[in-house]
Amino acid sequence: MVILGKRQRSSGSGILNLYQREVGVLSPRNFSHRARASEDFVLRLGIDRKLNKHNGCVNTVSLNENGNILVSGSDDQMVILWDWEVGTVRTSFHSGHKDNVFQARFMPCTAHHQTIVTSAADGEVRLAQLHEGGQVTTELLAEHDDAVHKVAFELQNPHVLYSGGEDGLVQHFDLRSKNSTKLFICRSFRRRPTYTSFVNLMAISIDPRNPNYLAVAGADDYARVYDIRKYKWDGSTNYGLPCENFCPAHLIDHSEGISGLCFSDSSELLVSYMNEYIYLFPKDQGLGSNPVSLLSDSDSEDKSNSVLSTSNASLGIKLYKGHCNRKTVKDVNFFGPYCDYVVSGSDCGRIFIWRKKDGILLRAMKGDRHVVNCTVSHPHTTMLASSGIEKDVKIWVPNTTQPFQPVNLDERYDVEDLENEDDSYDTDFSDSDDDTEEDVFADGVSF
Numbered sequence: 001m002v003i004l005g006k007r008q009r010s011s012g013s014g015i016l017n018l019y020q021r022e023v024g025v026l027s028p029r030n031f032s033h034r035a036r037a038s039e040d041f042v043l044r045l046g047i048d049r050k051l052n053k054h055n056g057c058v059n060t061v062s063l064n065e066n067g068n069i070l071v072s073g074s075d076d077q078m079v080i081l082w083d084w085e086v087g088t089v090r091t092s093f094h095s096g097h098k099d100n101v102f103q104a105r106f107m108p109c110t111a112h113h114q115t116i117v118t119s120a121a122d123g124e125v126r127l128a129q130l131h132e133g134g135q136v137t138t139e140l141l142a143e144h145d146d147a148v149h150k151v152a153f154e155l156q157n158p159h160v161l162y163s164g165g166e167d168g169l170v171q172h173f174d175l176r177s178k179n180s181t182k183l184f185i186c187r188s189f190r191r192r193p194t195y196t197s198f199v200n201l202m203a204i205s206i207d208p209r210n211p212n213y214l215a216v217a218g219a220d221d222y223a224r225v226y227d228i229r230k231y232k233w234d235g236s237t238n239y240g241l242p243c244e245n246f247c248p249a250h251l252i253d254h255s256e257g258i259s260g261l262c263f264s265d266s267s268e269l270l271v272s273y274m275n276e277y278i279y280l281f282p283k284d285q286g287l288g289s290n291p292v293s294l295l296s297d298s299d300s301e302d303k304s305n306s307v308l309s310t311s312n313a314s315l316g317i318k319l320y321k322g323h324c325n326r327k328t329v330k331d332v333n334f335f336g337p338y339c340d341y342v343v344s345g346s347d348c349g350r351i352f353i354w355r356k357k358d359g360i361l362l363r364a365m366k367g368d369r370h371v372v373n374c375t376v377s378h379p380h381t382t383m384l385a386s387s388g389i390e391k392d393v394k395i396w397v398p399n400t401t402q403p404f405q406p407v408n409l410d411e412r413y414d415v416e417d418l419e420n421e422d423d424s425y426d427t428d429f430s431d432s433d434d435d436t437e438e439d440v441f442a443d444g445v446s447f
Helices: 011-022 028-036 039-043 291-300 437-441
Strands: 045-051 058-063 070-074 078-083 088-094 101-106 115-120 124-130 136-143 148-153 160-165 169-174 179-185 201-206 213-218 223-227 244-246 258-263 269-273 278-281 318-320 332-335 341-345 350-355 361-366 372-377 384-388 393-398
Touching (some): 039 045, 039 361, 058 372, 101 148, 115 148, 136 169, 160 201, 160 213, 169 201, 223 269, 332 372, 341 372
Parallel strands (some): 058 101, 148 201, 201 258
Antiparallel strands (some): 045 393, 058 070, 070 078, 078 088, 101 115, 115 124, 169 179, 213 223, 269 278, 278 318, 332 341, 341 350
16 A cells, blocks of 8 residues: 655744844845745646647756756757746757757756757767857767667766766767767676667666766666766776665665656665656665675575665665656656755656655646656746656646645555556646545556
8 A cells, every 4th residue: 555645734834934034143045945846846846838839748847057048859869958937949950860869958057058969869969059149069979879768967067068878878078078988898797688788778877976976877776876087088988887786675676767867965875766756865885886796795694684685674675666668768857956956757648746755645636648757847936847658748846826735545456457558538737636646546557
């Protein structure tokens, strides 16, 4: 049974915060942060508008540093820049890719947000420059031998980025010289019959607190963290072992792979497993640089003393469940000024939001007729953007007159329910105030 937690009354604390701000006890900055992290705001999220100009599935959404411009990319190979607050298109252009666009992101700290990096199913990583007068030029930065789902940037660095592809290759780019370096190929630790010698990478992320650490994951059990200081930018480094690996003990040699990961603002690693759950790992609870040796040691020693026999909870590993992740490559992200919530799409077409600190499921918002793949939160206010199989981007803000009421899911749904789920429900879910989360779950959720 999955139970949505009882909502704590927030009005009292909100009045207290307002009073503390007015008398000078609470700074305006801290007041803003507390307001953005308000659970009441999360429970009031509803669709504000839909951005609809693409002619294919929208595979990527992201925001610039100010949060006023949203960029989306699609199967139609187009990239669109939106003024999301009013729902208008600022600029649209062909990405230059020959296949579905999987990622489109603004480079940080660039003047007037004029530099966008894209990656796609054609294996290319491309650079788009927006010029005065609306002209856009694109150029090829590098190629992989297979699809590139994600790129990663260093915060506050407008020049450096990384890519990870389904060919297992991780590349480094410096935009000042337009050079790319093949850093390493991510290889499997074990040679199961279903494994190739390399890991098909689906996700890549840089630790915001320490940009020397790069995490990658894909068609493999482990989320790997590499210390990029050990690599030379000329590609001459013969070194391929990560400095740390993360995986719940019960999924070692039993997982179907990882679709998404990201770092928190305190260097925790959030990992979404295919056909399983989402896990949050403390930075000091990894399996070391070579988990195979740890497995060998645990086979030959008293397993009761092994880290592999220790429960996730006792290791400080948090668990988030309720969604379904087996059909597509889905992001997983944090929401709130201090990574207060965990957010993921689902194969049932919902957006799931959990409290980070205790894993309590707060929301399951209907976001797509089929599958929600992408979510991104605003850097400065309570706003969420989502996309999936449908051709639009949905903007979510706290706009309901009454908060959604948490409900108990007193029925365990069979996984097969998802395959048989009727997708004919109304997608114009805008916004009946009479809807409850119970109505949302009436369509059937797979657990």
